[in-house]
Amino acid sequence: MALNDAATLVIGSGNYLTAPTGTVIPDDLLSPLSPWEAVGHTSLDEILSITSEGGEATTIGSLQNKSLRTKYSARTETLAFTLQQFDVPGLKLYYGSNAPVLADGTVGVPTDPIPTTCSFLAVFVDGENHFAIYAPKAEIYRSDDLSFGDTESLAGLPLGVKPMPLGSNQWSYAITPLGETPDEEPTDPGTGA
Template identity: 40%
Template structure:
């Protein structure tokens, strides 16, 4: 409302201390009934990077002003916007390998262990993504019904840091649905942090 001051609300700030990434292998997966412990088909991606825990990047969305001979600034048009969630998987397991190296990666037995064979033409991992962010007893979430996950950057090992697999989850639209993702409001969670 114009002219109305917004009150300070000390409980409406967020310190994203702990978070979890959950992936479902089917697109259009609805919000989990229990956001603090999503049940199947949601599966936790495990450990992710503390340095860059969560980010949403945007490509496109530029505004161009269109005009006529009579009115040079008649109307604005905005190009389509493509958003992506970026994070680094730090749990070196098969689900992380498929997210980074391709959904069509195959496995074989060699040297007494399972090995993942990296495809020459990787297919992106498509499904749904749910991100729970905790701040003490409070939390909020992001729900992406349809994403396509692929490698975001190169692998770099540093002996003084935990190694990770940087991935990018491109947010895709669902036919017949006018929104691409949901953001939950900051509120109390039903279970204590760390559970």
């Protein structure tokens, strides 16, 4: 692999968006059109983290070779960010898509919450470069308990995004590469072609 200075990333700004499940990645990542909608203000300090579960290795052997093959269990990943907008759409992302808006305008916290299922897009901007994470289907729900720590910073709703394969896709989310060389033809992350 050659050195590629154009493939480095320093995030200057970004945005998180949702759309109905199956919405394709927009052609213009910097100005996505409807039905893509921004989720709102998010944390400047904790931009994004990706954690995974599963993927454990099991060694399978034969009588002649105790380490003949390795098999890996399925892996699921969660993208986490902190939403800092306590409006009705933000509260429903955190408390569940079935959180009712009550007659007095308050949001009820359901006893059996249902995650929001949608397409998800995160776009990060680094000067002339932009980097995106796209999931045609994902579940969004709280990723941690709510805690108000001080009076000096914005409070936040910690959200987790679990990308899932859509239809016959063999992938759950796609990432746009940075610094492609001219002889590489990018594939469409919406179709994998």
